[in-house]
Each structure stands twice: as C-alpha cells, then as structure tokens.
Amino acid sequence: MYTEKVMDHFTNPRNMGEIENPSGVGTVGNAKCGDIMRMYLDIDDNGVIRDCKFKTFGCGAAVATSSIATELVIGKTVQEALQVTNKAVVDALDGLPKVKVHCSLLAEEAIHAALWDYAEKNNITIEGLSKPKDDVSEEEEEPEY
Numbered sequence: 484m485y486t487e488k489v490m491d492h493f494t495n496p497r498n499m500g501e502i503e504n505p506s507g508v509g510t511v512g513n514a515k516c517g518d519i520m521r522m523y524l525d526i527d528d529n530g531v532i533r534d535c536k537f538k539t540f541g542c543g544a545a546v547a548t549s550s551i552a553t554e555l556v557i558g559k560t561v562q563e564a565l566q567v568t569n570k571a572v573v574d575a576l577d578g579l580p581k582v583k584v585h586c587s588l589l590a591e592e593a594i595h596a597a598l599w600d601y602a603e604k605n606n607i608t609i610e611g612l613s614k615p616k617d618d619v620s621e622e623e624e625e626p627e628y
C-alpha cells in the first residue's frame with residue numbers, strides 16, 4: 484500500500500524537531516482527522532532556506548510528507564519553495580494511496596503558512612503566496628490523484 488520511500492521517511496523521518504528563533508513558523512491542521520503539522524524555516528539574508536524542521540502530530544503519511552517536504556525546501560529560495568506543492572511531495576514519495584493525499588496537502592499548507600509568517604515578520608510580499616487557511620479539509624483535495 485505504501486511505497487518504500489514513504490516507509491523510509493515514516494520510520495526514519497528527516498529534520499524532525501524545531502528551530503529556535505525561526506525566520507518563519509506555520510501550523511496547519513485538518514479538522515476531519517485532527518492531525519496537525521508545524522513547519523519551522525530558517526531563511527538567510529538572501530532569501531534562501533538554510534534549514535527546515537517539522538513537528539507533526541498525525542498519521543504516518545503526514546510524518547512521511549513532512550519529512551520529505553523539509554528535504555525539498557532546504558537550499559531553495561523562498562520563491563522556489565512555493566513550487567513544493569502537495570503534488571511535488573507526493574511525487575517525491577513515489578506516490579501515496581488516494582485516501583492519504585490530503586495528508587500531503589498539510590505539508591504544502593504548512594510550508595506556505597511558515598513562508599507567510601516570514602513575509603509578515605519582514606514586511607515583504609512573496610509573489611504568489613496567499614494567506615494560509617486555518618484548516619485544510621479533504622474537500623480541497625485535487626481530484627486527479
């Protein structure tokens with residue numbers, strides 16, 4: 484049911500924990516399953532993500548998507564990090580079961596929420612970034628997965 488990559492990131496999550504004094508932090512939740520994900524970003528003066536850590540209170544797929552999402556954004560610019568969509572996260576994991584795709588939405592939204600926090604703290608606008616939602620519900624799932 485789960486790919487090897489999902490199992491690997493679930494059993495051996497990368498970058499789990501928190502960053503002290505982060506450049507941005509974002510927390511999102513899914514009211515239906517009750518799972519919560521928090522992403523911390525450390526961004527340098529050139530807008531490059533130096534570090535990213537996560538804390539996830541959720542299912543195995545949420546842990547795996549958080550873990551791979553941190554790997555995908557580290558080293559990227561803020562603009563490039565916006566391209567780390569839930570589809571990119573699912574692809575990087577070699578796929579997720581359909582019923583678990585909403586878990587990867589949490590990762591995308593948590594990154595966006597952390598970027599939003601960073602932008603607000605620094606009084607800047609990140610093109611293409613909109614205000615994060617408080618709740619990521621399953622209705623917003625992309626139907627094609």
Ligand code: FES
Binds near residue numbers: 516517518542543544
């Ligand atoms: Fe809720 Fe996976 S079941 S995030």
